[in-house]
Amino acid sequence: MPNYQSDLFSALSDSKEQIYPDVYRLSRFTKTDKLHKSLGPILQHSPFRKMMTPNGHYTNIAFTNCGEYGWVSNKVRYQYLDKDPLNNQPWPPMPQIFKDLAANAALEAGYSHFMPDSCLINQYLIGSKLGSHQDKNEKDFNHPIVSVSIGLTAIFQIYGKTRSGIKAQFPLYDGDVMVWGDSARLMYHGVKSLTAAPLKPNLTQRVNLTFRKSH
Ligand code: SIN
Ligand code: FE2
Secondary structure (H helix, E strand, O other): OOOOOOOOOOOOOOEEEEEEOOEEEEEOOOOOHHHHHHHHHHHHHOOOEOOEOOOOOEOOOEEEEEEOOEEEEOOOOEEEEOEEOOOOEEOOOOOHHHHHHHHHHHHHOOOOOOOOOEEEEEEEEOOOOEEEEOOOOOOOOOOOEEEEEEEOOEEEEEEEOOOOOOOEEEEEOOOOEEEEOHHHOOOEEEEOOOOOOOOOOOOOEEEEEEEEOOO
16 A cells, blocks of 8 residues: 655655666655745746757757756757856756755665756656657766656656667656666666646646756
């Protein structure tokens, strides 16, 4: 039986699954209502925006960041910046509940003392997808990646060591957290085109938080 408790990090179902070598899915690891509330002021300061990429196209999904550094793309490169290029001000600070969640999830997957300095916030509307890519703009690949799903269900795709050829795909539900590192740290991964949930017409998007130690 799921154990419904009121504090933020109590696991609702308490399941940790190794989905692929060094890739864990923590099912229903967190409630998302407080995370969602924390997003309000962040988005007011640094709204979602699509970004130009070095391949000359705008991204399919929209992004923003909080924390000391934010991941951004332009027509020349991908990089971490300590200021939001939209307003030339520091990114909004990372809320303590984000830091605690990232550290707790990393610990659950075997990584102690994970202290992210960056939280990339992705917005997927229905029909949005994220193509196969590696997360490789960080300075030290010894730190894991922690990724938190909020809202509509996504299908996460693991391509592994090569850009193409799906090795695993599985749903990520609201409150699921993925942690990957070590041999999977540079795995290619992506997210399939988001579909609507007919029984939940008010849910129109998915937001994903990606916690990284960039510097
Ligand atoms: C990412 O790889 O940047 C995000 C993954 C996700 O949305 O689950
Ligand atoms: Fe990624």
